[in-house]
Amino acid sequence: MDRSDHDRQPHPREDEHEFAEERESLWRITLGPTIWAFHFAISYAAVSVYCFRFERMFEMGWLRAGLIAMTLAMLVAIAWIGWRAFLRWDVRGTGEFSNPEGSAEDRHQFLGHAGFLLALVSFIGVVYDTLPLILLGSCR
Template sequence: MTGPADRLRPDEEEKTIAEESSSLWLLVVSPTVWAVHFAASYAITSLACVKFPDLLGVGGLQWIIGALTGLALAAILATALRSWRQWDFLEDYDHIHHRPRSEDRHEFLGHAAFLLSVVSFIGTVYVALPVWLTGTC
C-alpha cells in the first residue's frame, strides 16, 4: 500500500520516469559490450588465423585482442561504477527494495545493472583468455 508520503507530484513523477528510463538502458550496456567483444574477438581471430595468417601472426593477434579487451573492460567498469552509485548501498545499507516507491525501484535497477556488469566483466575476461594462454591459432 502506498500512503500520501509515497506519492509524487507530477513534475517529480516525470523526473523519476526519466531517471528510470536511463536506468533501463544501463541494464543492457555491459552485456552488450560483452557480446560485441565476443563477436569481434572471434571474427578477428578467424580472419587472422584463416584468411590472413601471415599478416599479423599470433603475437599481433594477441595485442589486438588485448587492446579490444582493455576497451571493453573499461566500458564495463564505467557502467559498473555508475550503477554502483545508483544502487547507493553504502550510503544507507538498504539492500531490500520491497516497497513500490521510486527510490526503491531506482536503487533496484542500479543493483541489477551492477550485477550484470560483474558477470559481463568475468565473461569478457574468459573470452580473451584462450588467445593469451594458447599462443597458437
C-alpha cells in the first residue's frame, strides 16, 4: 500500500496529502444540519419550559431576545461552515460544478459541495424556525 499519504513533509505529491482519506469525514457534511437540530431543539424546549412553568414569573421578551441572539450566533457558525465547504468544493478554481470521477480530488470536492448545499438548507431552516419567535410575542 502507498504509505506516503502519512508523510508530513512537503513532497511532489502534495495534492494527494491534501485529499487523503484520513483527512475527511462523513460527519463533516452533517455539521450544518446538526446546528439546525440544536437550534430547533433548544428553541422548542426553552419555549415549552417557559410556557408551562415560568410564564407568570417573567416576561417572554427576555427569552425571545436570548433565543434570537443564539440564532444569530448559530447562523454565523453555519455560514462559516458553508464557506469552508465552498472552498473545498473549489468551483471557482476548477470550474467543475459536479465531480463524478473516481479520483481523490473529485471525492474531496464532492464532499465540499454536499457540505455547502447542506449548510445552505440548514441556514434557511434556522431562519424559518426563528420566524415564530419574531412574529409571536406570547405563548398563546
